[in-house]
Amino acid sequence: MKSATPIAMTAALLVASPAMAEQYYGFMDLSINYLDWTDKAEDRTNPDKGGRGGAKEDFFYIELEGGAGFDWGDVYGFVDLENPTNSNDGQFSDEAFATDGFRIAAKGTFAYNLGSSNWNLYGHIYSFTESSSGFFDQNVVIGISYDLFTDFGLWFKPFLGGHYEQQSFAGSGWNGGMAGWVLGYDFNIGQQKFSITNWHETEFARDDQFRGNGTQYRLNSVGWNGALAIWWQLPNNLTAGFQYRYADHKLGTAAYHDALIYSLRYNF
Template sequence: MKNFKMLAIAGAAAAAMTAGTAQAEQYYGFMTASVNYLDWTEKTIDRTTTVDQGGQGLGGTKKDFLFLELEGGAGYDWGDVYGFIDIENPGNINKSQNERKEGDKVVEERGVAVPSSFRIAAKGSIAYNIGKTNWNAYGHIYSFTEARGDFHGGFFDQNVVLGVSYDINTDSGFWMKPFIGLHYENQRFAGAGFNGYMAGWVLGYNFKLGNQNFMVSNWHETEFAREDQFRSNGTPHKLDKMGQNGAVALWWNATKKFTAGVQYRYADQKLGTAAYHDAVIFTAKYNF
């Protein structure tokens, strides 16, 4: 229940923050709903498949999956907010323990997420301007929840980062927000505590080809000085003290209401896998 409590706290904070922006000047805002399909590469599937099934067994077995996403953000004269919620494997929401495959049961016993399970991932971030500078007081919370067997005994992981960020805006269409902060983690099998630091960025570049609007974007996170407490991944292998996580995307804004995109998703010593792994995500968005 800790994970749901943290989401509730984050939701309440977001609601209070939204109420407080009633008198603030808003510079921009967006909200989208999307359908996404994540396709892991063959080398990733090989690296995460269990040894007894012919793979390398370097992490929790990974399978391609569909997910639905709601995403939004806004910028004000005091700072900006952003958030998303993903519903992964939505077709398996009512899948019971008796309907699970033997392979899933084996994965469960290793203490890692089951690849075909119903899952919810959510993130919220806030950057509050420090005076009239481009520096911000920055914080984000990410929560991943997996349901197993009628929602009992699932895996959960929350990550809270508190630090600073910096706004970079240009007239050329390029923008970037790097950040760095302390990293606090709460995970089902590892417990809770400070887990080193996290640094990263989000960036984008808007451009035109002919009369069509495009954007290249990238989000990236580097975790470093991670504690031994959080480096186990349910296999004999241990995650390094540093891990990488992110995605590079190309977006085609076909109309004001429709956006199509393809993303290269990458991670190294993250997502429960003690190796580099990657995927391609195909996305169709509706822009409100």
């Protein structure tokens, strides 16, 4: 039930908002993705080698993503089904914490314009659940954001806010703050259209309550993660993508770790 919150919130915003205000843009896409952890990441989480977090294993996932912009602000959301063809025999079964277990990750964001300025009231909720162990982690951020658009194809949206977390093993409470951004740059090479995008999040002043990761190591008070991607717009509403996924003292791993993601999207 925990994962339903951002899914329901995002769906409600995307469906209801066009009826309330003038819409400037909107998009939705469905993609299939394969995440390939680097050898370094796998070694650092291998219990027989680094053991600095839960073991990492390559996986594929299906993602439904959408967003829209209105005269009052914008919304965005996604739902990822990781290892969608796999299942387990029940919570806390022998398959608990299996690296190939079925997982759901979902996120919803909003930015509400503050007057006629480029500043916004910002909020997002991220939820992750793992079926075999019953593990869940929810992160809520409330703060401010800023919109920067240029005439040459670059856009940049930084944010800063307080961070409230609820986790199955650590409990719930305020967990410092979070700062980050999303940015993109659209360009052409000949007749071909490309985009470069980057999302990034830095957690800071973390509470000791949330710094354990089930090993002898502890997460630092500061941790960050994100992805840098290049996208190629193909015919027939398709987009091919290549992403570099990175994290440091995040995702349950008390070390730097990274992966490559290969993506193919269909744009509705």
